[in-house]
Amino acid sequence: MPFAVYLLGLAVFAQGTSEFMLSGLIPGIARDLQVSIPAAGLLTSAFAVGMVVGAPLMAVLSLRWSRRFALPAFLVTFLVVHVVGALTTSYGVLLGTRVIAALANAGFLAVAMATAVALAPPDAKGRATSVLLGGVTIACVAGVPGGALLGEVWGWRSAFWAVAVALVPAIVAVLKSVPSGARGPAGPASPRARGELRELRRPRLLVLLLLAGLVNGGTFCTFTYLAPLLTGDTGIGSSWMPLMLALFGLGSFAGVTVSGRVADKRPIRLLAICGPALAAGWAVFALAAGAPVPAVVLVFVQGTLSFAVGSTLISQVLYAATGAPTLAGGFATAALNVGATLGPWLGGLTIGAGLGLRSPLWVSALLVAAALVTAAVAHAVGVNPVEKGRPAEAQ
Template identity: 55%
Template sequence: MPFAVYMVGLGIFTQGTSEFMLSGLLPGMADDLGVSIPDAGLLISAFAIGMVVGAPLLAVATLGWPRRTALVTLQAVFVVAHAVGALAPGYPTLFVTRVVSALAYAGYWGVAVATVVALVPPAAKARAIAVAAGGLTLATIVGVPAGTLLSQYSGWRAAFWAVAAATVVSLVCTLLAVPGGRGGGERPSVRAELRGLARPQLWLSYAITAFTFGAVIVTFSYLAALLTEVSGVPEGWVPAVLALFGVGGLAGITLGGRTGQSRPLGTLALGLGALALFSALLALTARVTAVAVVLVFLLGFVGYVTNPALQSRVFALAPGAPTLVGAGNTAAFNVGNTIAPLLGGMAIDAGYGYASVAWVGAALAALGTAGVLWAAHLRKERRPQSGALTSAPAPQPNPACEVL
């Protein structure tokens, strides 16, 4: 695996820490800013909204740039936004900086995935994506617990400064490790990329992505509050439990990197079905501390085992749009990331308690499973006509490898 792939993953790690660390910072931020925890949770949705808008917008804006230039520029914007956020005098300013940070991070994700795909042969695409996306899983293992611990001793603003500093380090590593050109030798075309997005099956895959990540993030967003208020976990142990979620995610994404390209629909069906089951179990048993902690690990595992399949499958569906297809999938992830915390906050505000967010996760996972089953049905119907699809990246002789 090229060293540059790992450095791209480092960039995802530093910025992804910011994406997820608010789950451990919400109680302290709510107190400091004078808002409720559900209102503070809207900062997660603000970040997600920025990513939904930013992914396709910045993918188009930077399409003709050398990929290293695009990555570094977007990281620089991210750093500035976090510095302003750390100094924010109140909730409105912080809300704006979260959107700007997300715009930059979304653009980074879109360019990053296209970069790692261009750096490896077709058979290694899913693994390269898994390695780069593993930076996000590492963020939940190391970055989020570290940010939570730092905030407990020095306040949430210190966590923002730490993310900004770590992103500066990753920016320098990107300059040193990522090739300066675009890779592949092709000259990008917005029109050609847009044509590649015209397949209905691709948009079904985007819907599955949104449901899947929404099912993961709705519980994770309020996990610190759920653990302390319902499960009885002492506040000092919350970073360790959040890290356990990340350990499960790392194990899941490692397995998913091996199965996600060869058996994408099978991986998604099993992962989503298990995600629905474990989310429902958490809703039912959240007051039993030991069971809740085990389920946190399992939710991380089954949530992230789907990630490589969700990522590599869209490239197989639209091989002619390597930049916009990844940006579209990033937007789809964050449609789920936007709507799910809102739904979770509504459930809490309606008086159903913090455990109710796990029921929301179970429902979203069930919808995602239904989408996968529909995709499998369409594939079965189209199989006699699917010969034209064998030109997709990383074709496999096994029929289970076919994608829509």
Template identity: 55%
Template sequence: MPLPLYLLAVAVFAMGTSEFMLAGLLPDISSDLDVPVGTAAMLTSAFAIGMIVGAPLVAALARNRPGRSSLSGFVLAFLAAHVVGAATWSFPVLVASRVVAALAYAGFLAVALTTATTLVSPDKKGRALAVLLSGTTVATIAGVPGGSLLGTLLGWRATFWAVAALCLPAAIGIIKGIPARRVRRDAAEGPALRSELAQLKSPRLLLIMLTGAMVNAATFAGFTFLAPVVTDTAGLGELWISVALMLFGAGSLAGVTVAGRLSDRHGGPVVAIGGPLLLIGWPALAVLAQQPAALLALVFVQGALSFALGSTLITRVLYEAAAAPTMAGSYATAALNAGAAVGPLIGATTLGTAAGDLGPLWASGLLVLVALLVAAPLRRVIAAGHSSEDGQTPPETVERIE
């Protein structure tokens, strides 16, 4: 894989750390800014909403700009938002900074998803996405626990400053490392925005996006409420929460890596095998949660299966939306974040039921079941490898992205 992919992954690591880090910082933010914890939780919702809305909106605004300058601009905007967030004593300003950061992340990820697939040959989209998304998985392994520890030792503002510092070398790397001539297009000028948006009328594309969103909703429904399962149900100490999160992140990295090598030509088997295993895994995790060894092992497995299945479906989104070269990444981003926003809300509704802390795990299983039912009519589409019928762009047409 080319070096520019890894430079993009570094930026995704910084941004992914910011997306997930608030879970361990909300009590500190609440106390420091004198707002209730429930109010402080608005920061998470603001970020998720900004990601969903921002992906197609910012991608549309940036579609006629060179890719390299757009990517570096998004990273610098993300950096500036964290500088403002770290310095402010106003909660509304902090909320606004999170919205701006989400818009920048959404725009970056939408453009990066498209750029990543054009940096490699048309039959390696899945592997390119695996490298890019590894930035998110590494963030869950190292970035989030590290940010939580930094916040504990030096306060939540230190974590914001650290994320801002990570963005600077990422921006420089993109400016210096992204080549000038690598983006392939269907035609020299590319399709009109209206033509790209028209791809959303495709039932196949919409169903694949919906399936990916449901799988991601299941992932976040269980992941978000994992901490009380570790401490209350399994009876482990608070330090084991970080261990469980790191195991989930390690599993997700393994799942993305394996799926990246299979999803281009063997997406069908990944879904056909991984889907039922993921469906079984969430209820199994709920049933065996009182056994610490089983809990930790299944956390790793569920992380691997969730991200293997999710990344395979997102790869298919890019294949199905190949006729929308500047907007396809935003469709994938919006689907992922719609699931990330809805999943925790669904999981939260189960906490007051008889299932208690295990409710979100059962909800995750139900969401995977729905996803597999939605995907059933699409098994041939998902199984299809790359081909000219997928709307692949010819390798000989390129456009500058400096």
């Protein structure tokens, strides 16, 4: 795998840290800017919405640029808005910076996926995808506890400064490592965009995007409410929560590592085994959440299965969309973030309805089960969403 792909993963880590760290900074932001906790929580929602809208939009806009220009341009934008966020005393300005940061992050991910696939060997899209998503999982491990620690010691603004500083070497690395010839397809942007959009109307791609959104919805439905579940029903002390969140992140990293080794050659086998296991695991977690030992084990196991399945589905999107390399990455990013927005919302509805802290686990199980049913129905009507890498490449 070219070293430039790993450097793209480093940049994804820096941006992912910004997304995940906010959950530990909400109380401090609310106090400092004199807003309510729900208002401060909207900063997270604004980022998620910006990712959903921004992924395809920024992917289309970036068709006009070389990848060597687009990647650092998105990173510089991300850095600047974090500096503004660290300096502002206005809640409205901070909210605006989160939206702009999400747009820049979405654009970077879309172009980075296309660049990683272009730099990797033709039959290694799964490995390239796992490297990029590995940056997200490491951010999940470090972002929440790291951001909370910085916020506790030096205030929430220090976490924003830390992200800005971390982006500097990432920008330099991308400028030095991405080849100057790394461009999207030749030709005017508008015809290229129309051509790529036509590719994305194919049934196989639509099914894959739906599957990725459902699986990611299940993942973040439980992850969002993991701390109250473990401190409430499981009885684990709140001081252990950073470790529990890090354990889920370590499982996620293990999952993308496994996917990177298997997804290119045996994606059908991986999904046939891990998909049902993931749905069953959420149900078992719901039943066993009252006991600390199985709960802790399942935190790691479900993190592993979730990201092994999710990463494999994204690599399949990239294999199936060879005629739409940039927009495929954008729509894959949007699908993941639709799931990451829908899942926690559904989990919150069940908790609000009085169904208990374990109810998001059942929602996660149902979302993954819905993905399995969708895949089965698609196969029954002649749409095979998952294929080996090399045959898909030839389509």
